[in-house]
Amino acid sequence: MAEIIVPILTPFKGNKIDKEILKEHASSLLKAGVDRIFVNGTTGMGPALSREEKETTLRAVMEVTEKVIFQIGGLNMDDVKYLAKLAKDLSVKTVASYAPYYFTGLPRWLIIKYFKEICEIHDEVYLYNYPSAVGKDVDAETVSEIGCIKGVKDTNDSINHSLQYKKIPNMKVFNGADTLVMTAISTGLDGTVSAAANFVPDVLVNIRERVLKADIGSAMRLQFMVDELVSTAKGFGYIPSIYVLTKELMGYDVGEPRPVLFPLNESQSMELLNKTREIFEKYSWSKK
Numbered sequence: 350m351a352e353i354i355v356p357i358l359t360p361f362k363g364n365k366i367d368k369e370i371l372k373e374h375a376s377s378l379l380k381a382g383v384d385r386i387f388v389n390g391t392t393g394m395g396p397a398l399s400r401e402e403k404e405t406t407l408r409a410v411m412e413v414t415e416k417v418i419f420q421i422g423g424l425n426m427d428d429v430k431y432l433a434k435l436a437k438d439l440s441v442k443t444v445a446s447y448a449p450y451y452f453t454g455l456p457r458w459l460i461i462k463y464f465k466e467i468c469e470i471h472d473e474v475y476l477y478n479y480p481s482a483v484g485k486d487v488d489a490e491t492v493s494e495i496g497c498i499k500g501v502k503d504t505n506d507s508i509n510h511s512l513q514y515k516k517i518p519n520m521k522v523f524n525g526a527d528t529l530v531m532t533a534i535s536t537g538l539d540g541t542v543s544a545a546a547n548f549v550p551d552v553l554v555n556i557r558e559r560v561l562k563a564d565i566g567s568a569m570r571l572q573f574m575v576d577e578l579v580s581t582a583k584g585f586g587y588i589p590s591i592y593v594l595t596k597e598l599m600g601y602d603v604g605e606p607r608p609v610l611f612p613l614n615e616s617q618s619m620e621l622l623n624k625t626r627e628i629f630e631k632y633s634w635s636k637k
């Protein structure tokens with residue numbers, strides 16, 4: 350069955366990671382039907398975390414579950430290798446990394462070397478491919494050349510782009526776009542990695558159930574609702590909005606994002622929540 354993987358938000362209180370909130374949120378999402386927790390992804394503000402903070406989030410989530418993908422990418426290879434070794438020592442099943450970002454024009458050999466060095470330390474490495482953020486597309490041909498990648502999370506609006514990785518034998522492939530949850534589940538990918546799973550895990554689980562029952566029409570309607578929720582949230586700033594939506598919809602405090610991703614102010618939060626309620630009413634959706 351296609352997996353629903355959540356790139357879990359990182360809860361901050363006073364700019365410090367709140368481990369207890371993170372554990373509660375991870376536990377609550379698993380209870381809601383999420384299959385694995387992706388730690389230190391984009392939604393988790395991975396690039397804004399120090400090496401020590403990436404270790405903190407991992408250890409906290411590992412107290413709740415072993416169903417973890419540990420994102421270790423960064424621009425200091427010593428830190429990346431330290432985190433890969435930590436994952437091995439803690440028996441973390443899967444690590445993931447985006448390609449080196451910000452530095453443009455990196456040649457193919459350098460990208461390949463980056464991932465091969467991680468594979469020398471850990472035996473289950475996923476590529477987190479996010480071309481619009483990283484500035485380079487680590488495509489299926491490059492993944493084949495790297496030779497040791499076991500899975501790909503492809504944040505891409507093109508499902509065809511994600512499907513190309515499936516031509517590599519035994520490759521696990523997930524799509525990371527919130528707008529392609531239903532498509533990822535129904536086109537033979539291995540699942541979705543959806544930031545929206547932080548605040549509407551029940552909806553994503555419902556989409557999967559309806560696809561499995563071949564009730565594509567109603568699955569599509571739920572997908573359109575998710576599209577509107579996400580598009581509305583992006584209007585205020587997606588990641589800061591996720592904290593507001595998660596608190597409201599999951600019913601517990603999840604702290605705040607870390608500046609530079611400044612939290613929404615009171616009036617922005619109210620406006621977002623009012624628009625969100627209107628969308629739920631439009632689709633006659635109510636939490637069970």
Ligand SMILES: O=C(O)C(=O)C[C@H](O)[C@H](O)COP(=O)(O)O
Pocket residue numbers: 356387389390391392393479481502504525526527542543544587
């Ligand atoms: O957060 C993560 O680590 C994810 O895997 C999910 C997506 O990569 C991000 O939500 C970015 O998606 P966009 O906002 O559509 O660019």
